[in-house]
């Protein structure tokens with residue numbers, strides 16, 4: 001099977017990719033990272049640039065040809081592959097068939113672990129009280145809700161405390177957060193208050209974009225919340241420096 | 252507005268719709284399909300709670316009516332006037348009401364209630380209390396169905412502060428679809444009374460700070476007297 | 481009504497700085513969505529009903545001409561009149577002519593978004609005919625000369641105290657001289673003032689939630705009862721409805737009603753659902769002598785058969801805005817015209833032109849909450865994306881974004897070049913951000929760092945660089 005690293009993880013948080021590899025390998029998968037992968041194309045897609053999106057999508061289809069499963073540590077990138085790629089090629093049946101085929105093989109990480117591999121627990125320890133933010137695409141396009149919680153429940157030392165509105169968007173939205181910074185700020189400000197009110201010391205989610213947005217806000221407000229990708233905690237990599245905190249990688 | 256102008260406007264809209272849909276007026280099989288759909292309207296997904304049997308149906312109606320801020324009393328026919336006078340007294344309301352000129356209501360034993368002053372006719376702006384019947388009650392949501400006509404002026408449903416409705420148990424149906432059936436049976440397939448008011452509880456508004464206040468424009472109290480037997 | 485959609489960004493700044501608005505929005509965000517959730521849970525068939533509601537509207541749209549003609553035939557047979565208005569201008573003219581034909585001086589109006597769309601009030605006022613809004617929320621904003629900020633709760637942006645001040649200002653000349661502090665007193669005072677206006681009005685003008693082709697009935701859903709007074713007391717009842725409101729049968733109405741109130745306010749049913757069919761009948765003791773239905777197109781027919789057609793399914797329940805985090809942050813006025821929130825972001829570019837409303841479909845994170853609650857399953861984010869595509873095609877997308885995209889797209893299609901550039905960027909960002917772990921300012925990312933820190937990557941290289949080292 002193939003890991004779709006995603007461009008944000010590649011550039012800003014490689015440990016998420018390694019956490020995903022570790023979880024998948026421990027579950028018995030042989031993980032490959034196709035070298036020609038770049039980005040799923042959402043920045044162009046959500047800006048209305050269909051031609052560029054199609055070019056990138058075709059490249060992704062090519063890069064992941066032949067793998068029995070394609071897994072991404074991101075609901076939004078996995079959702080792009082499963083829910084949007086086929087509609088990009090309505091005028092090109094051959095390409096559309098390949099895009100549909102990729103869509104059928106693509107999964108978000110925690111849903112792959114739980115729904116496909118049948119994983120019910122992980123062997124990891126994390127000392128802390130965590131709250132979990134449901135990133136929008138994973139939740140609403142892919143139905144990722146119970147899967148990460150189920151696995152987190154098996155992490156020793158971790159207590160999960162829900163915030164009031166875990167399903168409300170954090171205001172990231174890709175280019176939205178820089179195109180409409182004031183609105184985005186109002187949204188992430190509200191999210192940050194909700195996180196703080198939950199009384200957790202750790203914020204977890206399954207999408208790095210949302211995590212960087214929330215981490216940046218929590219830190220600007222001086223709130224002492226450690227922000228991590230859920231895969232890191234599940235893989236036992238919970239002692240990496242949290243997102244936006246100093247400290248190198250252990251590797 | 253000239254007749255020719257309005258005909259042109261009509262043709263413009265219908266033509267624009269047909270151009271967008273890339274076809275002319277419906278014909279052949281397509282036309283037959285929509286005609287058939289109108290003649291025998293298909294129902295939507297069955298709603299479980301609209302399909303209860305007799306005693307549960309009445310109970311469900313009462314339950315939802317109360318959920319929607321109406322009050323309900325279940326009495327025998329002979330006790331309807333007494334119940335109404337009692338309700339007015341319990342709520343410190345005047346013993347006077349405008350009543351719908353319906354034979355069914357007038358057949359009740361009002362003479363036994365000497366204290367009560369009744370006026371028969373439509374509702375007026377200053378009316379405090381009205382008494383009407385109802386065409387049906389819908390158990391699914393505790394909703395009353397009022398069909399307008401000489402025996403049931405619409406104004407009685409709307410103008411008074413307190414609306415008292417006398418509803419026969421036998422007129423309580425499960426869901427909306429049964430009301431449509433009864434309306435068709437009574438008025439004809441394509442006909443309707445001028446107004447069918449379906450009313451669920453008293454008038455209300457949430458327009459100030461999203462907090463529900465009763466009695467916005469219509470009645471602030473609705474009392475339903477369900478008549479058994 | 482004059483659009484300010486072009487100055488969306490300024491509107492946003494104003495909205496975010498308005499404490500009364502923010503106070504009201506904080507209530508809206510939890511209230512509506514929680515009530516809708518509970519109502520949906522109480523009805524096990526809710527999701528199946530949503531599917532059916534979508535199918536019914538699709539069927540009606542695919543046969544729109546037929547059902548409109550059928551509706552007209554039934555209305556006419558019962559002594560009513562149907563008027564066809566291709567444009568907003570036509571609708572205004574038809575309604576004004578109807579009012580003048582009976583020498584009307586006042587029109588009791590019940591909330592109609594289509595009337596807002598065509599700017600009916602201004603037009604009638606200019607002709608010396610007084611429109612009186614009778615929905616409490618609409619009445620409040622009419623007194624304040626404000627546009628509605630929500631399609632089912634037009635005064636949702638105001639606090640009780642603001643309403644109290646407005647009433648004192650406008651009602652004291654009618655003898656109501658005490659400033660009220662309780663909501664129920666405010667409601668009672670409005671009721672008393674408006675009751676007389678109802679009794680005096682010559683024309684009642686309402687919208688319609690649905691037009692039922694089978695019976696020629698217009699169907700109206702309200703909670704206050706104002707629409708029913710509007711269609712019962714005056715001599716003439718005018719219904720103003722747009723073409724896509726027509727549905728085939730009463731059975732279809734039952735399905736739509738079951739999802740409408742639950743989606744809108746979380747009620748099992750709205751207080752009043754009324755079917756009006758023609759004018760007063762022989763023997764009736766009340767009701768209007770004349771019944772007119774004005775059917776407005778205003779550009780809607782051209783949406784049929786396009787990728788945008790789904791927007792015509794909308795039943796104006798307001799759930800999409802109640803659940804939209806962007807609406808929740810900025811309220812309805814920022815959208816600049818009649819229809820706010822996600823449905824506004826797809827409808828306004830259609831009705832006013834995408835140049836005017838270019839910002840609206842872009843101001844969304846595509847979080848998808850609107851689509852997840854829409855009773856007729858309109859793919860609102862997908863429609864907003866279609867608008868973005870049209871903007872991109874017409875070069876309406878801001879230049880900086882186009883250029884950034886072009887550069888990024890160029891690299892993303894060349895994986896080897898991309899790898900080298902990201903390795904470089906990663907090393908730079910890691911090195912410079914090492915001490916703090918994050919940036920408080922970052923060139924080219926001012927939109928981000930104005931409000932939040934930017935996390936720096938840890939040292940060690942990109943994932944792909946590290947992966948190559950791990951697996952030779």
Ligand code: SF4
Pocket residue numbers: 793794795796797798799800801823850853854855856857858
């Ligand atoms: S788009 Fe859907 S949710 Fe929004 S108002 Fe219309 S019907 Fe309601």
